[in-house]
Amino acid sequence: MSSENPIGALISTFGLMSLxxxxxxxxxxxxxxRVAVDVHHWMTDKQFADAYAIAQLSPGPNVLIVTLIGYAVxxxxxxxxxxxxxxxxxxxxxYYVSRLLNRPNQSRWPALIQAALVPLSIGLMxxxxxxxxxxxxxxxxxxxLTAAVALIASVSRVNPLWLLxxxxxxxxxxxx
Amino acid sequence: MSTxxxxxxxxxxxxxxxxxxxxxxxxxxxxxxMSLAGFGGVLVFARHAIVDQHRWMTAEEFNETFALCHFLPxxxxxxxxxxxxxxxxxxxxxxxxxxxxxxxxxxxxxxLAVIYARFGDVEVLRRILAGISCAAVGLLIAVVFRxxxxxxxxxxxxxxxxxxxxFTAIGVLRWPLQAVLLVAIxxxxxxxxxxxxxxxx
Numbered sequence: 570m571s572s573e574n575p576i577g578a579l580i581s582t583f584g585l586m587s588l589x590x591x592x593x594x595x596x597x598x599x600x601x602x603r604v605a606v607d608v609h610h611w612m613t614d615k616q617f618a619d620a621y622a623i624a625q626l627s628p629g630p631n632v633l634i635v636t637l638i639g640y641a642v643x644x645x646x647x648x649x650x651x652x653x654x655x656x657x658x659x660x661x662x663x664y665y666v667s668r669l670l671n672r673p674n675q676s677r678w679p680a681l682i683q684a685a686l687v688p689l690s691i692g693l694m695x696x697x698x699x700x701x702x703x704x705x706x707x708x709x710x711x712x713x714l715t716a717a718v719a720l721i722a723s724v725s726r727v728n729p730l731w732l733l734x735x736x737x738x739x740x741x742x743x744x745x
Numbered sequence: 746m747s748t749x750x751x752x753x754x755x756x757x758x759x760x761x762x763x764x765x766x767x768x769x770x771x772x773x774x775x776x777x778x779m780s781l782a783g784f785g786g787v788l789v790f791a792r793h794a795i796v797d798q799h800r801w802m803t804a805e806e807f808n809e810t811f812a813l814c815h816f817l818p819x820x821x822x823x824x825x826x827x828x829x830x831x832x833x834x835x836x837x838x839x840x841x842x843x844x845x846x847x848x849x850x851x852x853x854x855x856x857l858a859v860i861y862a863r864f865g866d867v868e869v870l871r872r873i874l875a876g877i878s879c880a881a882v883g884l885l886i887a888v889v890f891r892x893x894x895x896x897x898x899x900x901x902x903x904x905x906x907x908x909x910x911x912f913t914a915i916g917v918l919r920w921p922l923q924a925v926l927l928v929a930i931x932x933x934x935x936x937x938x939x940x941x942x943x944x945x946x
Binding site for chain 2: 586587588589590591593594595597599600603607616618619620621622623624625626627628629630632633636637640641645648649652655656657658659660661662663664666667668670681682684685686687688689691692693694695696697698699700701702705706711714715716717718719720721722723729732733735736737738739740741743744745
C-alpha cells in the first residue's frame with residue numbers, strides 16, 4: 570500500500586468513480602476491480618471475487634461491495650468512508666437535478682441521452698461479467714455452475730437467493 | 746407494521762392515488778425494510794413498497810423518478826431514495842430515506858467484512874464462497890442477457906457495435922473506465938442523434 574492516507578485514497582477513489590458510474594453499481598464493477606486489485610493492490614483477485622459474492626448474498630443495494638473493499642483497506646472507518654464516498658455525492662447531485670427538472674420540461678435531450686447510454690451500460694455490465702468469470706471460474710464444474718445459473722435466471726423468475734444458496738451448497742460439498 | 750405507516754391500511758377506499766404524506770420516521774423505516782428485503786437488488790422491492798404498499802407515488806410517477814435516477818451517475822437505487830424522499834419531505838426526507846436504505850445493510854456488511862477478515866482463509870468458508878461466486882456471476886450474466894434482448898431484436902448495427910466496443914475495451918483490454926466513457930458517450934450521443942434524424946426525415 571502507498572504511504573498516502575488510506576481513508577483519503579478511498580474517499581477520492583470512490584467519490585470520483587461514482588460520478589462516472591453511469592448505469593449503476595454492476596457497471597462500475599470492472600473499474601472497482603481495476604482500481605482495487607491492479608492499481609492500489611488493496612485486495613487480491615480472489616478476495617475481490619469473494620467480496621462480490623458476499624455483496625450479492627447480503628441484503629441491500631449491490632453497490633455495498635465498496636463497504637467490503639473499504640474494510641479491507643482501513644477497517645471500520647474505511648468501510649464507512651468508502652460507502653459514503655460512493656453513495657452521497659451522486660445522491661446529492663440527483664437531488665439537485667431532480668429539483669431542476671421538476672418544472673415541466675419539453676426538451677428531448679434527456680430522453681435522447683438516456684437512449685444513447687443504454688448500449689454503453691450493457692457493454693459495461695457484460696465486461697463486469699467477463700472479469701468476474703475469469704477470476705471465479707477456474708474449473709469445468711465452476712463454469713458449468715455459472716452457465717446453469719445464467720440459463721435458469723434468464724428463462725425463469727426464480728428468486729435469485731435460491732440460486733446463490735445452491736451455489737453455496739455445491740461449494741460446501743466440494744463440487745465446484 | 747409501524748403506526749407511522751398505518752394510514753394507508755386504515756383508509757384504503759379514499760386513497761386511490763396518494764396516501765397521506767409519510768413522516769421522516771416512516772420514510773426511514775420503509776426504506777430500511779425494502780433494503781433488507783432486497784437480496785440481489787432492491788429495485789423490485791422499492792417499487793412494490795412505494796407504489797403498491799404505501800401508495801406514495803403512482804406507477805407513472807415512479808417510472809419517471811426512476812428514469813431520472815438511472816440516467817444520472819451513481820448507484821440508481823441510492824439516488825432514488827434521495828430524490829424520492831426529498832420530493833415528499835424536502836431534503837430532510839431525502840436524508841431519512843437515504844439513511845434508511847444504506848445504514849442497516851452497511852452495518853450487516855461491516856460485520857460480514859470482520860468475519861471474512863478473520864475466517865476468510867478457513868477452507869470450508871472458502872469453498873462455500875467460491876460456489877456462491879460462480880452462481881453470482883451467472884445471475885449477472887442473466888441480467889445482462891435480459892437487458893440485451895431488446896437491443897438484439899432491433900438489430901441496430903451502430904448500437905451493437907457500441908456495446909461490443911465498450912465490452913472489449915473494458916472487459917478484454919482492461920482500459921480505464923473514464924477514458925473509454927470519454928470517447929464512447931459523445932460517439933453514442935452523436936450516433937443516436939443521427940439515427941433519430943434519419944427516422945424523422
